[in-house]
Amino acid sequence: MDRCPRSTSTPAGAEMFRPAADPQGMPSVSPTSLAIAKATLLDSGGWISTQRVVSPSLLVAGSAACGGAVAAEDHLELVPERWFFASNPDRTLMRAVLGGTFYVDPAGWSHDLAARLLDAFVSRVGELPYFTTSRASRWMVADEHTRVADLMRGADFALTAVTPDLLELQVADDPDAPATGFRCLEPGRSDIPGFVQITLPLDADAAVLLDLARVIVAEAPVVGGSAGYTFRWAPMVGGNAFDEMYRVTRRFLGFDLQVPELWAPLARRHATTSWLTAVSHHHPDRVGCLEGLEREAEVHLEPNRSCVLVRAGERPGLGDVNSMQWPEAMARAAAWMAPLLPKEFPAPPGLFSEEGAADRWARRLFEVDGWR
Secondary structure (H helix, E strand, O other): EEEOOOOOOHHHHHHHHHHHEEEOOEEEEEEEHHHHHHHHHHHHOEEEEOOOOOOOOOOOOOOOOOOOOOOOOHHHHHOEEEEEOEEEEEEEEEEEEEEEEEEHHHHOOOOOHHHHHHHHHHHHHHOOOEEOOOOOOOOOOOOOOHHHHHHHOOOOHHHOOOOOOEEEEEEEEOOOOOOOOEEEEEOOOOOEEEEEEEEOOOOOOOHHHHHHHHHHHHHHOOEEEEEEEEEEEOHOHHHHHHHHHHHHHHHHHOEEEEOOHHHHHHHHOOOOOOOEEEEEEOOOOOHHHHHHHHHOOOOEEEEOOOOEEEEEEOOOOOHHHHOOOOHHHHHHHHHOOHHHHOOOOOOOOOOOOOHHHHHHHOOOOOOOOHHH
């Protein structure tokens, strides 16, 4: 269905967004085409559509690490799963997903750590077809002879004095906005944490996300992070994607925003709250929050090497205000963790940049009137 029925015509230049296949079968887009498509998106209205795609649930049958399967959230069919050009439905602009982003202390980072985490991810969801790094000019196709985790252990992935940029790796099922994917950015020589980001389909079994989150916080020196219902978007859509997120989160309070490029520098000092929230052992305001959380029957605390993983309820909640759903465990956990939030929340682009909007979103679960 059309998200914005103001215009039904195809915007000029939109067809140029359709990529040609390169010799490896991987879609590629020239910089000129990207620029035209971006300008068209920013200047045109009424041509972003949504599509609900039901994918097979990912299961971890009988996994002791997960404590058994976690039931899927009801009413997921009400959530738009995918945004795309109405004139070019093959290209994804944004997705609603189940995912997590965890920030890692630079002192404990290594290529071997990143490779182990990728191995853990692949062992649960399978190999994905596309990968790229910050040093590559395009996405590449992984075949039966290519294991990305093995490549990460090679010398080409080591930072040297002549390559001071941070190394980023992405593995995905869709290069635009993945439904399933793994992404990591190493911290390099700075004090800013790196991050590990995992993405699963919206209707995936939440037990898989919980299992992977437990692996990450057990293996890596995590200083903060969150996991639950969230979004992934194509980089070229910018503020338009955040405008859509703004509209979705006004109805579905359980959706988290995960913007590591914006929030990594503050990861040690604050936490966005979601179904799963990682609270650093070194956070100055953690003690009172954790003592309060321990008194909540539906909130579970799992201490790890560098953080406490807070799980609010047995599964993530949508918090659909139109259906009178209330994610009570998430709301109570968020209220106890309110002191972890900054006084002024860093604002993403688009509608979230309006005065106070990002802060009201961060407090939406326990100050609903301020957000609605």
